[in-house]
Amino acid sequence: MSKKLLSVKELPKGDVLEAGTAILFETGDWRSDRPIFNKELCIDCKRCWLYCPDMSILLDENKKVSGIDYKHCKGCGICSFECPVKPNKAITMEKEVK
Numbered sequence: 001m002s003k004k005l006l007s008v009k010e011l012p013k014g015d016v017l018e019a020g021t022a023i024l025f026e027t028g029d030w031r032s033d034r035p036i037f038n039k040e041l042c043i044d045c046k047r048c049w050l051y052c053p054d055m056s057i058l059l060d061e062n063k064k065v066s067g068i069d070y071k072h073c074k075g076c077g078i079c080s081f082e083c084p085v086k087p088n089k090a091i092t093m094e095k096e097v098k
């Protein structure tokens with residue numbers, strides 16, 4: 001006997017989390033690639049900070065890019081992709097070592 005499928009209206013509602021809860025969870029251990037920041041090459045355009053989906057680009061007290069929050073960075077590589085510095089980007093991606 002086949003089980004009756006629920007209609008959209010009968011499905012239970014999913015959870016809706018409050019914004020900002022990701023700060024409570026360290027998501028960096030999902031990462032397979034790691035961004036490496038090179039301060040010497042950085043022109044502080046903040047494109048990496050603007051585009052990072054996990055707010056994992058760190059700024060110092062002068063609002064200059066200072067590094068990566070590896071506890072939350074998922075290694076997507078967007079920061080490196082968006083970095084405009086050429087020929088060597090100020091953020092490069094390397095394989096994660098665990």
Ligand code: SF4
Pocket residue numbers: 035051052053054055056057068072073074075076077078079080
């Ligand atoms: S790799 Fe992705 S999550 Fe990590 S700092 Fe760069 S843009 Fe953010």
Ligand code: SF4
Pocket residue numbers: 041042043044045046047048049065079082083084085090091
């Ligand atoms: S995108 Fe590149 S040059 Fe711009 S702030 Fe980030 S690391 Fe520095």
